[in-house]
Amino acid sequence: MKVAVRYFSKSGNTKRIAEAIAGGAETSAVSITDEPTLSGYADILLLGGAPYANVMAPELRRYAENLPPEKVGKVVLFTTSNWSHRTVKGLQKILQAKGIAVADEHFYAQMLNINGRLEAAREFGRKYSGDI
Template sequence: MKYAVRYYTKTGNTKRLAEAMARELGVEALPISAGINEYVDILFLGNSYYAFNIDKEVKDFVGTLSKDKVGKIVNFGSAALLNSTYKKVKAEADKVGVPMDTNEFHCKGEFKGIHKGRPNDDDVRAAAEFVKQYK
C-alpha cells in the first residue's frame, strides 16, 4: 500500500494530527500545496471548517485529484464548533470520481479560546492509532 498525507490548516491544529499520522505510516505530511504527483492507494486528507465550510483551497485541491492518482480518500481534521467535514469533502471528491472511506478521524481543535489546548497529546496519539487500521 502506498500512502500520502496532505493537510490544510490555518492554525496548525490539523498539521499536528497530519504529522502524527504520517510518522505512523512512514511518510511525510505535506500541505495540500504539494499536490499528489504519483499514484497513492490512500490519501489521508486533513482539513477543517472555516466559516462553516471547507476552505476553497481544499475544494481546489480535491478538484485536482482523479482515480488515476488516488485509490481513496480518508478524511481527518479538527474543529472548534462542528464535528465533521466529511460530507463537504465527499461532495468535492464525488465530482472527480474519487471514493471516500466511510471512516474518518476528527477531534476538537482550539479556536479563539474554545477547546483550549486541543488537539492535545491524547488527540495526537489517537490520530496515529487511527491510521493503523489501514496498514
C-alpha cells in the first residue's frame, strides 16, 4: 500500500504535524510548494493545511481542486489552527465533489499545542502505515 503525506504550511505548525504523521506512516512529508502535483499513485493521501483569516490557503485549495481522482484511493485530512476545523470541511467538500473518497476521521492540532500533539500525530500516521 502506497501512503503519501502532503501539506501546506506557512509558519511551520502543519509541517511539524505532517512530519510526525509521516514518521508514523513510514513515509516522508512533502510540501505542496515543493511538489505541486502528486507524483505517482497513492492508496492513501494524508493531506493537511491551516486556515488563515477564515479561509484555507489558496495554494492548498488549488492543489485539492487539481488533484486527479485516478491518482488517489482515499484522502485522510489533518489540520492545525487556533480553533477552526474549516480547512478540513473545505477540503472535504472540494474532494468529494470530484468523486474522491475522504475518510470520516481527521487529525487536529491546536496551534499552541503542536509539541503536545506530536506523539498522537505519529500514532495517527501509524494507522495508515504501509504495513497494515
